[in-house]
Amino acid sequence: MEGGFMATEFILEAVTPERLVFEKPVEFVKLRTEGGDIGILAKHINYITPIGAGEMLVREKDNKEMTYYLEGGFLEVRQDKVVILGVNIVEATKAEAERMAREVAIERAKKQKIKEDQDILGSKKRIQNNLSRK
Template sequence: MNTFLLEIVTPEHLVFSKQVNSLTVKGADGDLGILPGHIPLVTPLQVAPMFIKTDGATVTIAVHGGFVEVHKDKVTVLAESAELPTEIDVERAEAAKERAQRRLQTRSKQDEIDHRRAELALQRAVTRIKVSTGKGQQ
């Protein structure tokens, strides 16, 4: 069998469920390629585009943290949020990117938590922009 079932789930809904040929995600230690028959594993995901190869095409999804769980014939992505390119509001993402960049430039020494939140907001915005404009392609 040269496919496996991929399900991408968020707390709100099932984002994607289909037989696919391969999946590339950005795990805790870098890029991870998953093919049919991959060894079982669980790893946290970074905020980054996810690439799915199916039916000769590549589908890109913006994933904002979570975990990937690999089984013999099924892969489940439990994401904090995940968006298809058609679901992304590019203008909103651009505005969020600018806000995050401003916050990062004007931070004081006492607000490390705000700095980390701004970094994550910037990562999410950049990921959304890449996926929606097709620049997140492999």
């Protein structure tokens, strides 16, 4: 044992702006980054990346698995510690995590559509104004 945990484990710290969600030794974590899904084991190379909305799978010793919904943030991997700075982190079933990720994606798509519609309306108005001046 090194520092109170096995060499196959590392400390996973999950933090939101409001609170420390958990800090515990784990064997594996899988989550979605902006570049795709990533799985992390002990002794992973140092790494920092933005994370997206989706399921986070955490495997503790004895293969006990916990599922969380993670709504964006940042991931920092250090030698024996992984820190997740999340916008929102909640324990959830796999189905709940997938549903929440879909809801976030739908909301983002709606906001993007509204912005695009506003851009189109603004362009049409400018064209009409230019045509009426001639």
